[in-house]
Amino acid sequence: MGFTDEHLIPLVDQGLGNSAYLVDLGNGSALAVDASRDLRTLRAAAERRGLTVAFAADTHLHADFLSGAVQLGHDAAATVLASAAGHRTFPHVALAEGDEVDLGGLTLRALATPGHTDEHLSFLLLDGAVELGVFTGGSLIVDSAARTDLLGPERTEELARAQYRSLRRLATLPDHLPVWPTHGAGSFCAAPPGAARTTTIGAQKQSNPLLAAPTEDAFVAELLAGLGTYPVYFTRLAERNRTGPRVLSGPPLLPLLDAARIKQLLADGGHVVDVRPAVEFAAGHIPKALSIPLRDQFATWLGWLLPDTAPLAFVTGAGQDLNELVWQAYKIGYERLAGHLDGGMRAWRDAQGPVTATTLVTADQTGSRPYLDVRQYAEFTAGHVPGAAHIELGDLAGLAAEAPHGALVACGRGERAMTAASILERAGRTDLAVLSGGPADYARAHGRPLVDGTEAAHS
Structure with a gap:
């Protein structure tokens, strides 16, 4: 069909750090890969191209969002493609290693790439014998691989070793081959920062530190060292995706x-x-x-x-x-x-409802309040105010008693700090203030250079 870059439409969810893909199959139909339940952007892209989504493929049982594949199956009669090992309970074409699906000219071939999840598949897109690109989901991603601890600590190393084998397998594909991952910068599935959302096999051989690991043990150590915390809702959604989200009859409303x-x-x-x-x-x-x-x-x-x-x-x-x-x-x-x-x-x-306020200050108004940093661990260790206490925002509700009295609550700009302050207020802590800005602003105002490492970090 003369496949070009214009036939592939990445759809980036900046908030979750993920990419879905819409593939123009050249005959008025399309393939959607790893579409989320929020289909607004995908549907708009399909409408602009005059496309009907005929196939919806999921690389794995997603933990960070509900899949839109079931909804596409209902609304557009799309054929849902997913791993047989996922044991999904809704209608789908169950695929295993080497299985191929005719997309109406192009072909999708399933490659078993466990690691991020047990049942993870990558999808190789072909035009006849010509390999066009590979959808790698949470296997090989730009300069990393997705986390392997979502099924519990007892499975983490086992899945990391499976991830090692999956990445080595993908690295045998041609160097020129485009790599289209799902997880990218901003994803709590352990993607590193960076602007690039797609890559090539050859580029990853040059820049991905996990592919440069000399041994399997070194790979596992490197991968596990980069795992931070993740949202607690991740523990629920894989099962929701296995049974399929509720089909919606129309846009949900907010009364x-x-x-x-x-x-x-x-x-x-x-x-x-x-x-x-x-x-x-x-x-x-x-x-x-x-x-x-x-x-x-x-x-x-x-x-x-x-x-x-x-x-x-x-x-x-x-x-x-x-x-x-x-x-x-x-x-x-x-x-x-x-x-x-x-x-x-x-x-x-x-209506005479009670109202409370929260003190919001700029860096030159903070006085001598103790500094509470609620950013992620990696952000804190990259550079923080000397002597700062550190409790990640996601842990704060359970550790509110450990927050310094009279704290200046801070993050990178102020949004997460205000969230943290509201959590502390719910716990009865009303003696705090929120920094409008971040550690660099504080350092400039107080003449105290930032430090790196884990000094004073809450573990």
């Missing part, structure tokens, strides 16, 4: 709630999530509300910090996109969305 309904929801054990920018939350918010600003990373922190079993109500600000809020929640399996506060904080105040 309007009055102040009385919000108060009742809180009394009944629900949660209020304030998605306004951090500066607006600081100026005044509902007591016990959790601040998670609506941005690309909203889903990650929603899934890390709150259960999916309790009803959630939201406080939004002017001009915020409710569709974005809902889809970010739904793509990670959060469907108990009670609604959002009708009229926002103005309506809450008009």
